[in-house]
Amino acid sequence: MKRIGIADxxxxxxxxxxxxxxxxxxxxxxxxxxxxxxxxxxxxxxxxKKLFEEQDxxxxxxxxxxxxxxxxxxxxxxxxxxxxxxxxxxxxxxIEVFVYEDEARDGKELAWLADRRAREHSLNVxxxxxxxxxxxxxxxxxxxxxFEDAGxxx
Amino acid sequence: MKRIGIADxxxxxxxxxxxxxxxxxxxxxxxxxxxxxxxxxxxxxxxxKKLFEEQDxxxxxxxxxxxxxxxxxxxxxxxxxxxxxxxxxxxxxxIEVFVYEDEARDGKELAWLADRRAREHSLNVxxxxxxxxxxxxxxxxxxxxxFEDAGxxx
Amino acid sequence: MKRIGIADxxxxxxxxxxxxxxxxxxxxxxxxxxxxxxxxxxxxxxxxKKLFEEQDxxxxxxxxxxxxxxxxxxxxxxxxxxxxxxxxxxxxxxIEVFVYEDEARDGKELAWLADRRAREHSLNVxxxxxxxxxxxxxxxxxxxxxFEDAGxxx
Amino acid sequence: MKRIGIADxxxxxxxxxxxxxxxxxxxxxxxxxxxxxxxxxxxxxxxxKKLFEEQDxxxxxxxxxxxxxxxxxxxxxxxxxxxxxxxxxxxxxxIEVFVYEDEARDGKELAWLADRRAREHSLNVxxxxxxxxxxxxxxxxxxxxxFEDAGxxx
Amino acid sequence: MKRIGIADxxxxxxxxxxxxxxxxxxxxxxxxxxxxxxxxxxxxxxxxKKLFEEQDxxxxxxxxxxxxxxxxxxxxxxxxxxxxxxxxxxxxxxIEVFVYEDEARDGKELAWLADRRAREHSLNVxxxxxxxxxxxxxxxxxxxxxFEDAGxxx
Numbered sequence: 020m021k022r023i024g025i026a027d028x029x030x031x032x033x034x035x036x037x038x039x040x041x042x043x044x045x046x047x048x049x050x051x052x053x054x055x056x057x058x059x060x061x062x063x064x065x066x067x068k069k070l071f072e073e074q075d076x077x078x079x080x081x082x083x084x085x086x087x088x089x090x091x092x093x094x095x096x097x098x099x100x101x102x103x104x105x106x107x108x109x110x111x112x113x114i115e116v117f118v119y120e121d122e123a124r125d126g127k128e129l130a131w132l133a134d135r136r137a138r139e140h141s142l143n144v145x146x147x148x149x150x151x152x153x154x155x156x157x158x159x160x161x162x163x164x165x166f167e168d169a170g171x172x173x
Numbered sequence: 174m175k176r177i178g179i180a181d182x183x184x185x186x187x188x189x190x191x192x193x194x195x196x197x198x199x200x201x202x203x204x205x206x207x208x209x210x211x212x213x214x215x216x217x218x219x220x221x222k223k224l225f226e227e228q229d230x231x232x233x234x235x236x237x238x239x240x241x242x243x244x245x246x247x248x249x250x251x252x253x254x255x256x257x258x259x260x261x262x263x264x265x266x267x268i269e270v271f272v273y274e275d276e277a278r279d280g281k282e283l284a285w286l287a288d289r290r291a292r293e294h295s296l297n298v299x300x301x302x303x304x305x306x307x308x309x310x311x312x313x314x315x316x317x318x319x320f321e322d323a324g325x326x327x
Numbered sequence: 328m329k330r331i332g333i334a335d336x337x338x339x340x341x342x343x344x345x346x347x348x349x350x351x352x353x354x355x356x357x358x359x360x361x362x363x364x365x366x367x368x369x370x371x372x373x374x375x376k377k378l379f380e381e382q383d384x385x386x387x388x389x390x391x392x393x394x395x396x397x398x399x400x401x402x403x404x405x406x407x408x409x410x411x412x413x414x415x416x417x418x419x420x421x422i423e424v425f426v427y428e429d430e431a432r433d434g435k436e437l438a439w440l441a442d443r444r445a446r447e448h449s450l451n452v453x454x455x456x457x458x459x460x461x462x463x464x465x466x467x468x469x470x471x472x473x474f475e476d477a478g479x480x481x
Numbered sequence: 482m483k484r485i486g487i488a489d490x491x492x493x494x495x496x497x498x499x500x501x502x503x504x505x506x507x508x509x510x511x512x513x514x515x516x517x518x519x520x521x522x523x524x525x526x527x528x529x530k531k532l533f534e535e536q537d538x539x540x541x542x543x544x545x546x547x548x549x550x551x552x553x554x555x556x557x558x559x560x561x562x563x564x565x566x567x568x569x570x571x572x573x574x575x576i577e578v579f580v581y582e583d584e585a586r587d588g589k590e591l592a593w594l595a596d597r598r599a600r601e602h603s604l605n606v607x608x609x610x611x612x613x614x615x616x617x618x619x620x621x622x623x624x625x626x627x628f629e630d631a632g633x634x635x
Numbered sequence: 636m637k638r639i640g641i642a643d644x645x646x647x648x649x650x651x652x653x654x655x656x657x658x659x660x661x662x663x664x665x666x667x668x669x670x671x672x673x674x675x676x677x678x679x680x681x682x683x684k685k686l687f688e689e690q691d692x693x694x695x696x697x698x699x700x701x702x703x704x705x706x707x708x709x710x711x712x713x714x715x716x717x718x719x720x721x722x723x724x725x726x727x728x729x730i731e732v733f734v735y736e737d738e739a740r741d742g743k744e745l746a747w748l749a750d751r752r753a754r755e756h757s758l759n760v761x762x763x764x765x766x767x768x769x770x771x772x773x774x775x776x777x778x779x780x781x782f783e784d785a786g787x788x789x
Contacts, residue, residue, distance in 0.1 A: 027312050032326045034313030056308040058297045058318070061253065061269060065260035072264060086323075090273065093250055096401055099369065101257035103409035106373035107416060108261060110380060115369060119398065126326040133326075143366045154364040158335050159342030164366070169394075172340045172434040172441075181620050186634045188621030210616040212605045212626070215561065215577060219568035226572060240631075244581065247558055255565035262569060280634040287634075404709055407677065411717035414681035415724060418688060423677060427706065451674045462672040466643050467650030472674070477702075480648045480742040480749075489774050494788045496775030518770040520759045520780070523715065523731060527722035534726060548785075552735065555712055563719035570723060588788040595788075 021050040021148055024070030024079035030059040031084035032126075033133035035116060039080055042141035047149060060085060060117070061094055064101030071109040078148055079113045082137060087121040095119070112147055116140045118165070136165035175204040175302055178224030178233035184213040185238035187287035189270060193234055196295035201303060214239060214271070215248055218255030225263040232302055233267045236291060241275040249273070266301055270294045272319070290319035329358040329456055332378030332387035338367040339392035341441035343424060347388055350449035355457060368393060368425070369402055372409030379417040386456055387421045390445060395429040403427070420455055424448045426473070444473035483512040483610055486532030486541035492521040493546035495595035497578060501542055504603035509611060522547060522579070523556055526563030533571040540610055541575045544599060549583040557581070574609055578602045580627070598627035637666040637764055640686030640695035646675040647700035649749035651732060655696055658757035663765060676701060676733070677710055680717030687725040694764055695729045698753060703737040711735070728763055732756045734781070752781035 023043065027036045040052055053074045057066045060083035070076040081102055085095035095117060102113050116137055123129035143164070146153040161169035177197065181190045194206055207228045211220045214237035224230040235256055239249035249271060256267050270291050277283035297318070300307040315323035331351065335344045348360055361382045365374045368391035378384040389410055393403040403425060410421050424445055431437035451472070454461040469477035485505065489498045502514055515536045519528045522545035532538040543564055547557040557579060564575050578599050585591035605626070608615040623631035639659065643652045656668055669690045673682045676699035686692040697718055701711040711733060718729050732753055739745035759780070762769040777785035 029308055029311040029314055029316040031313045032315035032323055034325075036312055054309055054312075055305070056312040057266075057301070058268070058294070058308070058316070061257060062266065064257050065264065065266055068261055068264050090246075092398075092401075093246075094253070096405065097250065097253045097257060099402070099405045100254065100408065101261065103369060103372050103405060104258070104261055104412070107376055107409065107412055110373065110376055112365075112370065112373055114366070130326045140366070147365070151364070154337055154366070155362055157337040158344055158362075158364040159339045160337055161340035162337040162366070169340055171342075172438045183616055183619040183622055183624040185621045186623035186631055188633075190620055208617055208620075209613070210620040211574075211609070212576070212602070212616070212624070215565060216574060218565050219572065219574055222569055222572050244554075247554075248561070251558065251561045251565060254562065255569065258566070258569055284634045400706075400709075404713065407710070407713045408716065411677060411680050411713060412720070415684055415717065415721055418681065418684055420673075420678060420681055422674070448674070455673070459671070462645055462674070463670055465645040466652055466670075466672040467647045468645055469648035470645040470674070477648055479650075480746045491770055491773040491776055491778040493775045494777035494785055496787075498774055516771055516774075517767070518774040519728075519763070520730070520756070520770070520778070523719060524728060526719050527726065527728055530723055530726055552708075555708075556715070559712065559715045559719060562716065563723065566720070566723055592788045 022053060022074065022076045023050050023144060024053045024055065024067065024074060024076035025082065026055045026057065026063050026066040026070060026079060027082040028057055028059050028063070031082065033084065033130050035082040035133050035137040038134045038137040039082065039141045042138040043145065046142060047145045050148070059094070060098040063098055064105045067102065067113050068105050068109065071111055078111060078144055080116055080140065080144060081113050082116045084118045084120060084133065114140050114144050132165050139164040176207060176228065176230045177204050177298060178207045178209065178221065178228060178230035179236065180209045180211065180217050180220040180224060180233060181236040182211055182213050182217070185236065187238065187284050189236040189287050189291040192288045192291040193236065193295045196292040197299065200296060201299045204302070213248070214252040217252055218259045221256065221267050222259050222263065225265055232265060232298055234270055234294065234298060235267050236270045238272050238274060238287065268294050268298050286319045293318040330361060330382065330384045331358050331452060332361045332363065332375065332382060332384035333390065334363045334365065334371050334374040334378060334387060335390040336365055336367050336371070339390065341392065341438050343390040343441050343445040346442045346445040347390065347449045350446040351453065354450060355453045367402070368406040371406055372413045375410065375421050376413050376417065379419055386419060386452055388424055388448065388452060389421050390424045392426050392428060392441065422448050422452050440473050447472040484515060484536065484538045485512050485606060486515045486517065486529065486536060486538035487544065488517045488519065488525050488528040488532060488541055489544040490519055490521050490525070493544065495546065495592050497544040497595050497599040500596045500599040501544065501603045504600040505607065508604060509607045512610070521556070522560040525560055526567045529564065529575050530567050530571065533573055540573060540606055542578055542602065542606060543575050544578045546580045546582060546595065576602050576606050594627045601626040638669060638690065638692045639666050639760060640669045640671065640683065640690060640692035641698065642671045642673065642679050642682040642686060642695060643698040644673055644675050644679070647698065649700065649746050651698040651749050651753040654750045654753040655698065655757045658754040659761065662758060663761045666764070675710070676714040679714055680721045683718065683729050684721050684725065687727055694727060694760055696732055696756065696760060697729050698732045700734050700736060700749065730756050730760050748781045755780040
């Protein structure tokens with residue numbers, strides 16, 4: 020039984036964890052989900068470390084939605100740096116699912132994007148955990164999570 | 174008996190620790206507060222580490238008020254990076270409560286914002302320590318500490 | 328038998344791993360290649376750590392293609408920082424082969440550049456692993472991987 | 482007998498260590514000063530680590546004067562990041578005393594500022610080492626080292 | 636017998652290691668030089684760590700010449716951050732000798748600058764290793780490596 024951690028925030032304006040859990044459960048079995056909600060994205064690195072060390076997770080999804088201001092992007096940068104550091108300390112993957120508020124034209128598109136990116140990254144989590152050979156087959160294909168794929172060059 | 178550390182600075186222009194302690198004591202019991210004041214925000218990471226290791230704290234609030242100049246924002250970035258690193262070394266939460274001087278229109282609003290953000294984050298500390306399920310219920314709700322909540326999209 | 332890890336992404340728009348493996352096999356023997364594909368460049372640091380620790384690699388190539396937006400460059404910076412940290416934790420080389428989409432005028436040049444940079448860095452990997460004295464002979468020569476060499480000053 | 486380390490540079494254009502030592506000795510007893518001079522500010526983090534580990538210091542002052550160019554500010558950022566990391570590795574305070582050349586209008590003011598900031602931070606060092614309760618009394622008072630205090634809001 | 640490591644790159648457009656070795660040998664005895672050449676500056680941190688751990692060096696010079704593009708400056712920042720981290724992991728000095736291509740007006744000046752900075756930092760290495768008291772005497776003197784000294788203020 021694999022253990023998938025989901026760390027998310029009260030700051031985010033969309034419940035991406037719900038989309039992630041739904042997608043995970045629609046596409047795989049043999050795992051258990053452990054949720055952990057923190058206030059903001061800068062609280063995510065230690066939340067993920069706790070999910071690895073105190074909840075024995077095999078992989079974690081870190082869901083966040085940085086605001087549109089320069090200070091928000093700074094926070095996202097600090098959070099991402101901490102998430103990479105956490106992965107290196109634990110030698111386990113954290114799939115970062117960040118949706119920037121200014122990636123979308125309006126609230127409707129933002130909700131669509133958050134749902135879709137969370138779902139597409141859930142499939143990455145399943146592949147990393149159960150079918151790594153699937154990712155190898157898609158290497159260099161210009162895949163994107165959320166908006167449409169860029170595709171391979173030419 | 175839980176131990177809540179509060180690290181703050183002489184640089185800040187408002188005594189956020191007073192607000193934090195008042196809010197903590199008005200909303201919970203079963204904890205003890207340990208104060209530690211340092212000169213500036215870049216001294217906060219090691220102050221928090223000392224609160225964890227030498228004072229045996231379970232969680233720490235790091236209170237700071239970066240100035241409005243570019244070098245102040247650089248300091249805030251360095252402090253935040255160090256606070257995340259400290260959390261990962263100790264596997265415990267530090268709730269960063271930073272109020273930027275240029276977030277407010279004037280001194281009066283700055284004082285209001287500092288008080289309010291410190292209080293709202295104190296409630297997060299109580300939830301993380303005693304009622305983590307409360308945060309899970311508020312995941313993705315677009316909560317903000319200080320100014321009003323952004324709310325969920327659409 | 329040396330073990331060369333190749334970590335790459337599904338985000339990249341060109342299969343640089345294919346070029347790298349072809350070049351390695353055309354120029355050296357006595358090694359085995361271990362592939363590991365992850366979604367994006369920020370997943371590369373822990374992928375490389377896993378290749379070192381779980382697959383016992385002696386050196387790793389980290390192949391990535393950051394997009395043209397500011398957030399993509401931020402991701403590349405975070406990934407590079409993590410790759411350096413990984414090397415220091417493992418005391419082994421990771422040869423970073425990043426091709427920025429906006430380095431090339433069009434898709435055709437981007438494909439050419441990705442292929443060529445992957446191949447030229449494969450030769451660096453062979454030298455680091457089997458013939459470090461070759462690199463010492465080329466110290467200060469203004470070599471470039473991909474576009475033409477800058478050459479020594481004057 | 483406490484041990485106070487002072488790390489400084491040949492790059493700085495003012496001998497801040499002299500000011501610091503004078504101020505320390507005018508205001509406290511029961512300590513010994515250990516000097517260590519390095520070329521530039523990026524050499525300070527490991528100098529401080531050596532003062533902690535090889536000279537058994539209880540606290541260190543890191544004195545530096547970054548130049549006015551963008552690359553100098555980048556160096557200051559890297560040095561500060563390293564100084565925070567050092568503190569976290571040793572769980573001891575480093576009081577960073579950096580004076581930026583472009584903070585002052587001319588050489589005369591720069592000398593005044595360097596002397597004054599070094600002296601005021603020396604008092605912080607004494608408080609951290611011998612009278613931490615003094616700092617707690619000044620929390621949130623808007624204190625500044627060098628130029629005049631900002632004071633509390635309103 | 637002290638061991639001085641010299642890590643350099645094939646990317647640099649001038650053989651600074653030659654200048655450094657010549658200057659070291661003209662000014663001191665009782666040491667052995669160990670060369671290690673890598674492709675680019677981001678490969679320097681782990682090269683230095685290997686020189687410390689696998690070649691038992693007492694100090695290392697890291698020689699590099701970042702290009703003039705923004706991405707090159709980003710690389711230099713990442714490399715510098717890694718070099719500081721390496722020093723903290725090993726508690727030994729790495730003297731970073733970076734010459735930016737755009738510091739010089741033309742190739743001739745660039746070659747002059749690279750040679751001179753490498754030589755002047757070689758003297759710093761000798762002082763750190765054999766005569767630390769020489770550096771203490773020059774504290775706060777506004778020394779520069781390469782171009783002329785700024786000198787003390789006023």
